[in-house]
Amino acid sequence: MTDSRPALPLLAALLVAAPVLAGVAYSALGAVGLAGVGAEGFTAARLPRVLGDPRTWASLAWTLGTALAATALAAALAVLVAVAFRADRRLDRAARALAAVPLPIPQVVAASCAVLILGQSGLLSRLGHAAGLVPAPQAMPALVYDRWGAALVLALAWKEFPFLALVATSVLAARGTAAEEAARTLGAGPWAAFRRVTWPLLWRALLPSAVAVFVFVAGSYEAAALLGPSDPLPLQSLIRERYADLDLAARGDAYVLTLLALALAAGAVAVHEWAAARQEGR
Amino acid sequence: MRAAGRGALFALLAASAAVPLGLLAVWSVAGAWFYPALAPSAYSAEAWRQVAGGDLAAAAGRSVALGAGAALLGTAAGLPVGRALARLAGWRRRLGAALAFLPVAAPPVALAVGTQLFFLRLGLGGTALGVLLAHTVPAAGYLALYFLGVFAAHDAGPEEEARTLGATARQAFWRVTLPALRRQVAEALALGFLVSWAQVAFTQLVGGGLVRTLPTEVFSYLRSGQERYAATGALLLSVPPLLALAAARVAARRAAVAGP
Numbered sequence: 001m002t003d004s005r006p007a008l009p010l011l012a013a014l015l016v017a018a019p020v021l022a023g024v025a026y027s028a029l030g031a032v033g034l035a036g037v038g039a040e041g042f043t044a045a046r047l048p049r050v051l052g053d054p055r056t057w058a059s060l061a062w063t064l065g066t067a068l069a070a071t072a073l074a075a076a077l078a079v080l081v082a083v084a085f086r087a088d089r090r091l092d093r094a095a096r097a098l099a100a101v102p103l104p105i106p107q108v109v110a111a112s113c114a115v116l117i118l119g120q121s122g123l124l125s126r127l128g129h130a131a132g133l134v135p136a137p138q139a140m141p142a143l144v145y146d147r148w149g150a151a152l153v154l155a156l157a158w159k160e161f162p163f164l165a166l167v168a169t170s171v172l173a174a175r176g177t178a179a180e181e182a183a184r185t186l187g188a189g190p191w192a193a194f195r196r197v198t199w200p201l202l203w204r205a206l207l208p209s210a211v212a213v214f215v216f217v218a219g220s221y222e223a224a225a226l227l228g229p230s231d232p233l234p235l236q237s238l239i240r241e242r243y244a245d246l247d248l249a250a251r252g253d254a255y256v257l258t259l260l261a262l263a264l265a266a267g268a269v270a271v272h273e274w275a276a277a278r279q280e281g282r
Numbered sequence: 283m284r285a286a287g288r289g290a291l292f293a294l295l296a297a298s299a300a301v302p303l304g305l306l307a308v309w310s311v312a313g314a315w316f317y318p319a320l321a322p323s324a325y326s327a328e329a330w331r332q333v334a335g336g337d338l339a340a341a342a343g344r345s346v347a348l349g350a351g352a353a354l355l356g357t358a359a360g361l362p363v364g365r366a367l368a369r370l371a372g373w374r375r376r377l378g379a380a381l382a383f384l385p386v387a388a389p390p391v392a393l394a395v396g397t398q399l400f401f402l403r404l405g406l407g408g409t410a411l412g413v414l415l416a417h418t419v420p421a422a423g424y425l426a427l428y429f430l431g432v433f434a435a436h437d438a439g440p441e442e443e444a445r446t447l448g449a450t451a452r453q454a455f456w457r458v459t460l461p462a463l464r465r466q467v468a469e470a471l472a473l474g475f476l477v478s479w480a481q482v483a484f485t486q487l488v489g490g491g492l493v494r495t496l497p498t499e500v501f502s503y504l505r506s507g508q509e510r511y512a513a514t515g516a517l518l519l520s521v522p523p524l525l526a527l528a529a530a531r532v533a534a535r536r537a538a539v540a541g542p
Binding site: 006008009010012013014015016017019020021022023024026027030035036037080081084085091094095097098099100101102103104105106107108109110111112113115116117121123125126127129130134137158212215216218219220221222225226235236239240243254255257258259261262265266268269270272273276277 | 291298302305306309318359360362366378381385389391392393395399400419422423476483487500504505512513516519524531
């Protein structure tokens with residue numbers, strides 16, 4: 001059934017997107033000093049000031065890098081789970097149920113667990129002490145607030161892998177095992193069958209979901225604020241800090257950063273639709 | 283994959299499901315738990331008394347109300363939009379899906395900063411109503427996409443039959459379509475609730491720190507190093523999502539057994 005008035009549904013969708021479009025428009029006006037906090041008429045000074053600041057790029061690079069690492073880790077774990085437990089036996093079903101547990105858990109809970117497990121006086125450090133490896137909390141390698149964002153990557157990968165595992169499992173279930181069995185019959189080892197048959201199929205089907213995970217992780221605020229370092233600041237924390245600046249003129253700089261963040265999200269949405277269209281078109 | 287590898291992976295999954303939540307449970311009753319002890323040296327029910335009738339109880343109540351409101355508003359917005367988009371094909375449907383995806387993908391802090399002055403101008407800054415509307419933004423996006431999926435797979439035959447037999451579009455929707463989608467609507471309400479239930483950035487920025495919900499309390503407790511309260515709040519925060527997950531799995535299995 002196709003609509004005779006195809007513009008109407010798109011108008012409805014535009015309504016759902018309206019807050020984002022309003023946010024983009026408002027940030028754009030704010031970035032040139034025409035609206036928002038600290039607006040004093042048109043100024044061309046903000047854009048070069050923020051975009052010329054190395055801290056902006058350090059923050060962006062850090063955020064995208066940790067998001068990429070968390071997405072890659074989540075995807076690897078998801079594929080491993082989907083391939084290892086694809087059958088319909090009891091152990092497979094139990095494993096899939098266990099893998100689903102972190103799926104609906106709020107991000108702030110994941111961050112709390114990360115602090116309690118990975119922090120310098122967390123569970124891991126205590127276990128290390130009991131094993132004689134960690135003499136004192138300071139001797140534990142910093143995973144929380146560290147430059148590498150180890151706890152952030154682990155916490156977000158833990159929270160996001162169940163979604164990708166669900167997608168990967170359903171792709172494999174829909175596809176069946178015939179192609180792999182044929183490859184094995186023709187003499188391919190298990191690793192070759194995975195690399196040549198299962199993986200090419202899986203990654204294409206997983207790509208749209210992986211892009212979605214990447215954009216959630218890159219835009220995450222609470223986990224980054226609770227687990228990330230203060231230098232460089234994660235992008236969302238940088239926006240908050242600028243926006244709360246005591247200097248009103250500096251507050252306006254936050255609009256340049258929100259514009260950047262919203263543009264990145266819109267770009268990711270476009271990539272997501274492209275990947276989904278390519279997958280469906282097959 | 284070899285049996286040992288599968289066993290190790292299964293153990294990892296079991297640990298990933300049990301250790302974080304188990305640790306929260308222990309911290310929630312820990313009176314004193316100093317490094318390097320592996321178990322608390324004293325226990326306390328103090329944090330749970332806060333759950334029974336203190337700050338945590340008030341924050342949880344606010345979160346439940348906001349979640350229920352966002353579920354209703356998000357479904358009311360997302361269902362018609364998703365249904366309309368499902369009628370489209372080709373690039374139009376892609377474009378519609380992309381538009382609905384925008385509020386889901388937009389980083390909450392950036393979106394809140396970009397729209398905060400609209401909320402302030404409407405007098406909604408620092409109010410629960412403002413926070414509710416802010417939560418509805420991503421919820422409506424999620425649910426429009428969810429219902430796009432539902433209606434794309436939905437058989438419109440019975441609805442068209444009802445129309446042929448003289449029912450108005452409204453009658454056909456309320457008496458034929460909606461009753462057939464009872465499970466999906468229930469899932470949508472749960473999803474909308476959970477989207478609101480997890481929000482931190484919107485609540486802090488639009489609520490201006492005045493609207494304190496369970497996740498923002500956990501955030502503050504963790505920042506100020508109050509592990510016991512953070513753990514108790516986090517544990518409480520995990521209960522509705524896990525119940526919803528369990529219910530969805532049971533419903534999906536039942537649907538699979540009963541057939542479409």
